[in-house]
Amino acid sequence: MYIHKTHVLLQHCQPVKHYKDILKRIKKTNLRRSSKYNIIAVLGALQCMRGVEMKNAFWGIYVSSAYSCIENVAEVVTRINSEPEAPVMPFDFLNVNSNNVSFYVAQALEATGKNMVVTAEDLGFEKALQTADFDLCYGFVDRALLGGVDTSLQNFDGAADYVPLPDNTPSMDGSCWIYANREPEGALARIEKIEEFGTIEALIPYLRNLGEREVALNLLAAQNSRLREAFPRASFDLRQGYYGSQGALSLITLAKGKRPACYVAQSTQGAFFAITLQPL
Amino acid sequence: MHACSYITGSSLLCSLGEGKREAVQKARSVIENGYERYVKQLFSQKAFYALPRRYGTRSQKFEHTLETVVKSALEEAGITPREQEELHIFIGSTSMNMGMNEECNASWLHKSGGREVFNIGYGYVGEYLQRFTGSRHTPLSFLTACTSSTNALIYAARMIEKKQIKKALVVGVELYNDTTYNGFSSLMLLSQKGVYRPFDADSDGIILGEGCSAMVLEERPKSDGDFAYLGAAMHSDTYSETTSNPDGISIFETMRDALEDAQLGLEQIDCIKAHATGSENNNLSEARGIDALFARHATRVPVTAVKPFIGHTLGASGSNEIVFMLECVKAGFLPPTLGFEKGIEGIGFTPMQSAAAIERGSFLFNFVGFGGSNSAVVLSNRER
Numbered sequence: 001m002y003i004h005k006t007h008v009l010l011q012h013c014q015p016v017k018h019y020k021d022i023l024k025r026i027k028k029t030n031l032r033r034s035s036k037y038n039i040i041a042v043l044g045a046l047q048c049m050r051g052v053e054m055k056n057a058f059w060g061i062y063v064s065s066a067y068s069c070i071e072n073v074a075e076v077v078t079r080i081n082s083e084p085e086a087p088v089m090p091f092d093f094l095n096v097n098s099n100n101v102s103f104y105v106a107q108a109l110e111a112t113g114k115n116m117v118v119t120a121e122d123l124g125f126e127k128a129l130q131t132a133d134f135d136l137c138y139g140f141v142d143r144a145l146l147g148g149v150d151t152s153l154q155n156f157d158g159a160a161d162y163v164p165l166p167d168n169t170p171s172m173d174g175s176c177w178i179y180a181n182r183e184p185e186g187a188l189a190r191i192e193k194i195e196e197f198g199t200i201e202a203l204i205p206y207l208r209n210l211g212e213r214e215v216a217l218n219l220l221a222a223q224n225s226r227l228r229e230a231f232p233r234a235s236f237d238l239r240q241g242y243y244g245s246q247g248a249l250s251l252i253t254l255a256k257g258k259r260p261a262c263y264v265a266q267s268t269q270g271a272f273f274a275i276t277l278q279p280l
Numbered sequence: 281m282h283a284c285s286y287i288t289g290s291s292l293l294c295s296l297g298e299g300k301r302e303a304v305q306k307a308r309s310v311i312e313n314g315y316e317r318y319v320k321q322l323f324s325q326k327a328f329y330a331l332p333r334r335y336g337t338r339s340q341k342f343e344h345t346l347e348t349v350v351k352s353a354l355e356e357a358g359i360t361p362r363e364q365e366e367l368h369i370f371i372g373s374t375s376m377n378m379g380m381n382e383e384c385n386a387s388w389l390h391k392s393g394g395r396e397v398f399n400i401g402y403g404y405v406g407e408y409l410q411r412f413t414g415s416r417h418t419p420l421s422f423l424t425a426c427t428s429s430t431n432a433l434i435y436a437a438r439m440i441e442k443k444q445i446k447k448a449l450v451v452g453v454e455l456y457n458d459t460t461y462n463g464f465s466s467l468m469l470l471s472q473k474g475v476y477r478p479f480d481a482d483s484d485g486i487i488l489g490e491g492c493s494a495m496v497l498e499e500r501p502k503s504d505g506d507f508a509y510l511g512a513a514m515h516s517d518t519y520s521e522t523t524s525n526p527d528g529i530s531i532f533e534t535m536r537d538a539l540e541d542a543q544l545g546l547e548q549i550d551c552i553k554a555h556a557t558g559s560e561n562n563n564l565s566e567a568r569g570i571d572a573l574f575a576r577h578a579t580r581v582p583v584t585a586v587k588p589f590i591g592h593t594l595g596a597s598g599s600n601e602i603v604f605m606l607e608c609v610k611a612g613f614l615p616p617t618l619g620f621e622k623g624i625e626g627i628g629f630t631p632m633q634s635a636a637a638i639e640r641g642s643f644l645f646n647f648v649g650f651g652g653s654n655s656a657v658v659l660s661n662r663e664r
Contacts, residue, residue: 067400074396077378077385080458093463098402099374099423099595100521103651107518114514115651116431117423121403127420131435138442153400162400198365198416244401269410271418 001133001144001180002187003277006252007048009040009175010240013152019043019173029108035095036173037069038104041149044175045105049145052179059113060141061106064128065149066119066244067163068098071156101149113141122220122267124148125247126275129178130194136182147177148245164219165242174243176252189255189279197272203264204230206274210262213276216250218265221272227264234264255279282543284441285448285509286501287659289357291349292603294491294590295322295329299352300607307589307608307615311635315588315618319475327474329489329591330456338379341455346405347412349494350451354413357496359447361414368445369409369419370436372429372452374595376402376421379457405453413449423595425649426555427514428452429493430598430657436497437509437657448497452599456490460594464488467522469559476588477619478556479563479631486557489591493599507606510642510658511542517652523561524648528568531654535573535646538656542642546577549658550641551614553605554631555648556585557592566648567627574629584632588618598647598655605643606659614638 016036023029023043031039041063072095076088094100102115120127125148132144153159153171165171184190197203207215207230215234221227222236243249247265254261257279265273296303296310310318322329335341354364377398384398398404406419422431429452436448464470464486471485497509515537517530524531539546552573555566574580586601593600608615617631642660649655 065401066403068402070397070400073378073381073400074385076459077382077397078389080382080462081386081389084458087466088459088462090463090466093459093466094521096459097374097425097463097650099425099428099649100651102424103516103518103521103653106516110518114516115653119402119421119423120418121401121407123418124401124403127418131420134435134439134442134444138438140438156396156400158396161395196417267407267418269407269418271410271416273418 001136001191002182002184003178003180003189003191003255004187005048005052005179006255007044007177008249008252009044010243010249011173012170013154013173027108031104033091035069035072036151037098037149038101040151040173040175041101041147042104042108044149044177045145045147046108048177048179049109054109054111057142059111060132060135060144061102061111061115062128062132062144062146063102063105063117063149064119064124064245065098066124067150069096069151071151072096074156123265123273125245126265126273132180133191133194136180143181145177145179147175148248149175150244166238169238170241172241172243174245174249176245176248178252187280189277192276192278195274197274200226203272203274207231207262210276214254214257214259214261216254216261216263218247220268221264221266224266251275282510285437285497285499286506287495288498288502288506289353289496290494290603291352292493292600293331293345293349294600295331295489296590298332300603303604304607304611310589311616316475323474327471327487329487331490338383342377342380345455345492346409346453349492350409350412350449353494353496358502359496363447364413365416366447367413367415368417368448369406369415370432370448370450371405371419371421372432372595372598373405373454374423374425374428375454375457375460376405378459379455382457382459409451424653425651426594426597427647427649427653427655428595430647430655431514433495433599434512434514434655434657440497440499446499450495450497450599452596453492454490454593454596461488471558475619476558478558478585478587478617479567479624480620481622481624483558483563486559486592489593491590491593491596491600493596493603495599495603505610505661507659507661510544510660511538512657513537513541514655516654519652522650524565524652526561526565528565528572530652531566531569531648532572534654535569535644535656536576538644538658542658544642544658546573546581547579548642549581549644550638551582551584552644552646553601554583554585555646556587558587562648563624567624571628580629582632582636583629584615585617586615589615602645609638609641612637612639
């Protein structure tokens with residue numbers, strides 16, 4: 001799987017209008033009443049695919065998210081519980097139905113093929129990448145566009161109960177995208193292997209055998225003392241803030257680097273992903 | 281016959297009963313005793329195909345439902361606890377555990393403590409099942425509207441076919457929640473008359489339901505009657521977030537490609553199980569897709585729809601309807617399209633109006649979802 005283009009949209013929490021205004025300048029869409037989650041997904045994807053020919057290919061569009069449009073969900077369920085007789089308005093329902101986000105992206109890009117929202121607890125982007133890699137590898141799609149999209153938790157009370165972020169780490173709006181296909185020519189990087197491990201005992205020898213590589217960790221892996229001890233130089237960079245699909249950002253950063261790299265992600269269940277890549 | 285994976289165990293909890301055999305038995309009784317009489321009783325309070333058991337809390341319902349179907353499917357497939365560790369889990373659902381979020385929020389709102397929502401994101405069902413089964417692999421969840429659990433099945437089967445994995449557990453789950461029910465209501469998609477009539481001229485919309493099902497997929501069959509996965513296809517059209525393109529072309533292409541993937545002609549298919557939501561758009565677009573398939577193959581096969589038996593269970597409809605229909609076939613019959621009386625003008629086929637005897641066959645399952653998501657799967661238990 002070869003990465004050809006990437007786009008990072010990472011901003012401190014902004015109102016939806018901010019992104020709608022930017023989107024309006026780029027593309028005419030019918031997302032006037034759509035959620036911030038849908039808007040930043042479409043915005044990030046459009047910016048990633050600028051200049052890429054969309055026609056004559058069967059596309060796979062994969063969107064993953066750690067907490068998607070949680071502010072909208074909380075608002076709707078609170079209204080349901082506080083005003084049981086009030087209807088759920090159509091756009092409120094469509095905005096909490098995050099199943100549709102890949103549709104909005106595909107529609108904006110006029111992509112032919114299939115589009116899906118795929119996710120997993122803690123490792124949503126990693127599983128989506130694995131799914132896209134499988135589809136590309138076996139010819140189920142010609143080209144893949146993969147996004148990790150999450151809105152900031154800044155305005156969501158009690159966010160710390162759900163995401164154990166270090167103090168003073170801002171929760172960001174993020175929409176990071178990777179366009180990949182099977183062609184090495186002109187690629188930024190090659191994803192070499194995507195491996196899953198059920199235990200840290202299986203992971204550590206694998207990582208040691210990889211040789212000299214840049215190693216980047218996800219939030220949970222960075223909090224794993226055994227991993228930190230085994231790989232003291234492994235990076236976990238929160239200088240730009242944190243967003244739910246941080247794995248997408250880490251992979252893009254490694255793909256733009258100069259050295260062979262490995263990205264390690266951990267779930268709360270103690271499962272691991274190790275994704276090796278080679279910048280070209 | 282080209283087959284690379286088999287359904288070696290399955291289970292279903294739906295409005296018809298707590299188990300697939302009970303569901304099929306009840307389906308026979310509904311066919312014999314009259315559909316309208318059945319729904320009149322079932323919908324005495326609300327037009328919704330509810331699970332038969334009542335639970336104290338939604339969390340209890342979530343846990344009991346998932347654990348019952350998973351345990352039952354694993355037992356039928358004879359999966360050992362050791363093998364469970366190597367299971368790859370694929371989940372399909374539209375709303376995941378939204379009902380628990382609503383319940384948790386009610387408690388928080390009324391100052392009884394707790395958090396605003398139970399969890400954020402959509403990974404909790406997977407996390408729960410991983411803990412329950414002891415699997416060492418991170419579950420993959422599909423949120424592709426009404427094709428969610430169909431896509432979970434397709435990926436599980438393809439990954440076995442390509443030797444990426446050996447055993448898979450596919451789970452479809454959709455349990456009642458106010459957000460979804462009220463959302464569909466406000467989109468004016470729900471039937472007002474309370475009688476499900478797919479493809480019928482008097483069809484007036486969808487009737488939602490809840491249900492949960494599981495399938496175990498393996499490389500080899502474990503019994504003579506195990507259904508083989510033969511092929512599938514997935515396409516999306518970009519017409520609208522809530523409806524399919526009324527021309528039905530994408531739906532046709534999906535069924536056509538699933539047959540090609542299965543290396544079968546339409547004449548080798550014994551029945552098409554249509555998605556058949558009963559909505560005005562789906563009645564037309566899917567029927568046009570089926571008509572186009574018949575035209576391409578210059579032949580026709582029986583078409584049926586099973587939602588009048590169990591309701592539209594959204595993201596779980598794929599696995600629920602597949603398990604239900606396969607169990608009907610194992611029991612010796614193809615279920616008819618209940619509620620159908622008079623066809624829509626311009627549509628060239630009439631769905632099955634009475635049950636047909638069958639014990640083995642090849643079947644094309646078609647599913648359509650919000651966001652133009654289309655998936656079709658071919659399964660067969662013909663002699664190998």
